[in-house]
Amino acid sequence: MRQPSRPTTTRIAVIALIVTSLWGALLPLATPAAAVTFTVDLTVAGGTVGVAQTVKAVVGSDEVGAPTGKVVFSADGAQIGAQAVGGSSGSTAQIQWAPTASGPVTIEATFLADAGGQALDRLTVQIATVDTVTTVSVPGTAAAASRITLQATVKSKSGTYAPTGKVTFTTTAGVVLGSANVGSDGRASLSYTTPSASGTITLTASYAGDGNANTSKSTSASIKVSTTATTLKLAAPPSTTVGATVQLTATIVPSTTPGTVDFSANGVKLGTSRLSGGSASLSWKPTAVGTVTLTATFAGGSGVSGSTGTTKVQVGAALKQDTITVGPQGATPWSPGTPVVLANGTVVPLSVSSASKLAVQLSIVGPCALTANTLTVRGVGGNCLLTASTKGGSGYAPASQRYTIGTGQGTQTAVIKAPPSGSYAKGRTLRLGRLTAVTSVNQPIRWRVTKGATRCTIVQTARFYTVKLKKRGLCRVRAAAPGIPGQWAPFSTTRTYRIR
Numbered sequence: 001m002r003q004p005s006r007p008t009t010t011r012i013a014v015i016a017l018i019v020t021s022l023w024g025a026l027l028p029l030a031t032p033a034a035a036v037t038f039t040v041d042l043t044v045a046g047g048t049v050g051v052a053q054t055v056k057a058v059v060g061s062d063e064v065g066a067p068t069g070k071v072v073f074s075a076d077g078a079q080i081g082a083q084a085v086g087g088s089s090g091s092t093a094q095i096q097w098a099p100t101a102s103g104p105v106t107i108e109a110t111f112l113a114d115a116g117g118q119a120l121d122r123l124t125v126q127i128a129t130v131d132t133v134t135t136v137s138v139p140g141t142a143a144a145a146s147r148i149t150l151q152a153t154v155k156s157k158s159g160t161y162a163p164t165g166k167v168t169f170t171t172t173a174g175v176v177l178g179s180a181n182v183g184s185d186g187r188a189s190l191s192y193t194t195p196s197a198s199g200t201i202t203l204t205a206s207y208a209g210d211g212n213a214n215t216s217k218s219t220s221a222s223i224k225v226s227t228t229a230t231t232l233k234l235a236a237p238p239s240t241t242v243g244a245t246v247q248l249t250a251t252i253v254p255s256t257t258p259g260t261v262d263f264s265a266n267g268v269k270l271g272t273s274r275l276s277g278g279s280a281s282l283s284w285k286p287t288a289v290g291t292v293t294l295t296a297t298f299a300g301g302s303g304v305s306g307s308t309g310t311t312k313v314q315v316g317a318a319l320k321q322d323t324i325t326v327g328p329q330g331a332t333p334w335s336p337g338t339p340v341v342l343a344n345g346t347v348v349p350l351s352v353s354s355a356s357k358l359a360v361q362l363s364i365v366g367p368c369a370l371t372a373n374t375l376t377v378r379g380v381g382g383n384c385l386l387t388a389s390t391k392g393g394s395g396y397a398p399a400s401q402r403y404t405i406g407t408g409q410g411t412q413t414a415v416i417k418a419p420p421s422g423s424y425a426k427g428r429t430l431r432l433g434r435l436t437a438v439t440s441v442n443q444p445i446r447w448r449v450t451k452g453a454t455r456c457t458i459v460q461t462a463r464f465y466t467v468k469l470k471k472r473g474l475c476r477v478r479a480a481a482p483g484i485p486g487q488w489a490p491f492s493t494t495r496t497y498r499i500r
Contacts, residue, residue, distance in 0.1 A: 037062045040071070042109040042121035049102050049130045049212040050161025056094040057109035057121065059085050066091035069113040073097070075105050086114070098160060099127040102212050129214050131157040134167065136205035136218040143303015144227045145196040150177065152188045152205035152218060162186060163213040172202045172220055182207070194303075198226045227303050230257055234296040234309035242286050242318040244397070249281045250296035250309060257304050262297045286315040319397035323355040324388045326362075326403060336401045339383070344410025344487055345440070346377045352388060356396035363387045367407055380407045380487050409483075412439040412491035416479055421496040424469055430497070432458075432465040433479060439491045443481040451476035455499055469499045 043056045061067045068086025071093035072079060081095030099105060105127050111119045137151045152167040167188035169177040180188040194201070201223045209215040235249045248270075250261045255278025263270040263282045273280035275298075286292060292313050300306030327333030329351045334340055342348065350373045352360040362370055366384035369376045375386070384405040392398035418432040437445040447458050447465040456475035459466045467477050475497045483490035 036067075036113075036115070036117065038067055038111055038113055038117055038119035040109050040111045040119045040121040042107065042123050044097075044107045044123055044125055046125045046127065047097075047099050048128045048159060049099050050156050050159030051130065052096045052098040052159065054094055055081070055097045055107060055109075056092060057111070058092050059111045059119070060091060067111075067113055068115075069111055072110045072112065074108045074110075075099070077106075085111070100161075100212075102127045102129045129209075129212055130159055130161050132163050132207055132209070132213050132216040133157055134205055134207045134216040134218045136169070136203070136221045138203070138221045138223050140222075141224045141226065142194045144194055144198055144225050145301055146194050146303045148192055148194060148223070150190045150192050150203070150205075152180075152207070154182050154186050154188070154207045154213075154216070156213065161212060163207065163210060165210040165213075166208050168206050168208070169203055170206065172204065177203060194223070194225045200224050225303075227305060228254060228257075229305050230254065230298060230300070230307040232261070232296055232298050232307040232309040234294060234311045236284075236294055236311050236313050238312075239314040239316065240286060241316045241397075242289060244285065244319070246284045246286065246313070247281060248284055248294060248296070249279055250298075251279045252298060252307065253278070254304070255279075257298070259298060259301055259304075262299075264295045264297070265292050267293075267295075286313070289315055289317055291315070319392065320356075320395055322358065322390050322392070322396040322399035324360055324390065324399055324401045325351075325353045326360075326386070326388045326401070327351055334403050336403055339404040339406050341406040341408050342375075342377045343408045344377050344380050346410070348375045349373065350375055354390050354399070356390060356392075356394055356399075358390040358393055358396065361389050361391075363389075366405075368405060375405075377405075377407055377410070380409060383407065409486065410441075410488045412441055412443060412481060412483070412488050414439040414445055414479075414481065414491055414493070416445075416493050418477075418479070418495050419497075421494075423498045423500055426469055426472055426499050429459070429466050429468045432467055432477065432495070434464055435460060436463075439481045441484065441488050443484070443488070443491065445479050445481045445491070447477055447479050449475065450478045450494070456497070467497070469497065472499050474498055 039060045041058045047053045055073055057071050059067055066086050070082055070084050072082045073095055074080060080097050083093035085091055085093050104124055106124045108122045133155050135153050139148050142148045150169050154163045164182055166179050166181055168179045169190055177192055178190045180190045182188045202220050204220050205218040207216045231253045233251045236246060240246050248263055257275060260272050260274050261280040262272050270284055271282050273282045292315055294311050296309045298307050325333045329349045352373055354360050364370050364384055364386045366382055367379035368384035369378050386403040386405060389400040419430045432447050449456055449458055452473055452475040455471040455473045457468045459468055478492055478494045481491040
């Protein structure tokens with residue numbers, strides 16, 4: 001590129017003063033050394049916004065060798081780089097600079113000598129605006145009356161400058177579709193609704209430029225706009241009863257069709273549901289006996305035609321409400337709204353019936369189990385939820401009731417064969433139980449004296465716990481087993497022996 005003219009070139013030489021130190025307190029001051037003169041020769045060409053170029057400065061002095069120090073470069077007063085010179089670095093400093101704005105720019109190179117002193121050179125250069133390239137991106141096909149996105153991308157032809165400003169989308173027939181701002185990513189997007197009729201739209205994107213980037217226009221792109229036929233089917237059970245909930249389902253083809261479906265019964269609108277995955281559903285409760293014509297209507301739009309589906313449903317008289325009774329055999333039935341608490345290990349044979357005389361099905365979740373109609377509590381740690389239901393029939397609607405059963409700590413049991421409490425002769429030894437005896441939940445049973453330890457003593461043989469009656473008076477012994485926290489209460493039983 002041609003070196004620009006140098007209408008303003010300033011050479012500033014600053015004299016560096018060399019001051020010698022005092023040599024001894026009694027010596028006179030030394031005579032000042034001669035001043036050193038520094039020079040800077042700046043080289044920079046005119047350029048283009050965003051395109052990097054070399055800025056170079058050569059430093060010199062009236063002494064032998066390249067002076068040492070640093071060259072600081074600036075553009076319109078703002079620093080754009082710096083480089084050391086002197087010694088192995090030589091006398092030349094250079095940087096890469098990408099202009100950020102067009103127009104005249106004053107470049108300065110200031111040499112700062114390590115020994116003190118400085119020199120400066122200045123040039124004014126002209127920076128040109130950068131050329132741009134605009135491309136347009138649109139869907140190749142689109143449905144009539146549908147919302148689509150038109151997108152343009154604007155980039156500098158060279159360098160790193162990011163263009164700003166507006167892009168206008170225009171058909172080749174001269175119809176302006178709209179404008180959009182260029183974002184930081186270089187893209188401009190416009191939301192556009194296609195015509196309701198089929199056809200082809202050909203358009204271009206024009207970039208208006210900004211103070212640093214030139215205008216540009218894309219090549220043309222085309223969108224083929226078309227409409228698609230649809231079919232609609234309505235599904236419902238062939239018969240139902242007054243007050244029963246009926247699910248109506250409309251299925252449309254193509255399954256990607258967007259929009260809503262209106263449902264009606266004998267011409268009276270029931271409601272509207274949005275299409276999703278090719279279907280739309282609505283719940284309906286008939287209010288009168290007779291034959292009902294159900295209709296599902298899709299109005300069309302977004303490039304697809306409307307369609308309708310119908311079906312007939314026979315509505316009978318309302319079903320009677322069934323009543324279910326559940327409770328322990330021989331006891332008051334449970335109330336669905338009142339929780340029941342049962343201890344761990346409880347076994348409850350249940351009595352179940354229904355007003356319809358239909359079979360009652362039982363199911364349960366939680367720390368309980370059902371065998372036939374017998375409920376067993378198998379742990380503590382939450383409620384059991386018992387569900388009783390009938391399937392409906394014989395003029396009755398299906399019915400379901402739920403019962404909440406709380407679980408509580410259970411009571412251990414054990415078979416104790418120790419002699420009963422009573423009067424026994426001194427010197428006797430009574431067998432209380434086996435060393436290996438356990439409770440109903442497998443907890444070990446241990447015996448000890450709780451009163452009259454001087455009158456009787458617990459003795460363990462190879463297989464049994466025994467009590468030896470030594471003196472006249474009262475002797476009390478207890479069999480105990482530990483509980484299981486939160487599940488089973490501790491077990492204990494007592495025998496009282498009067499020694500005569």
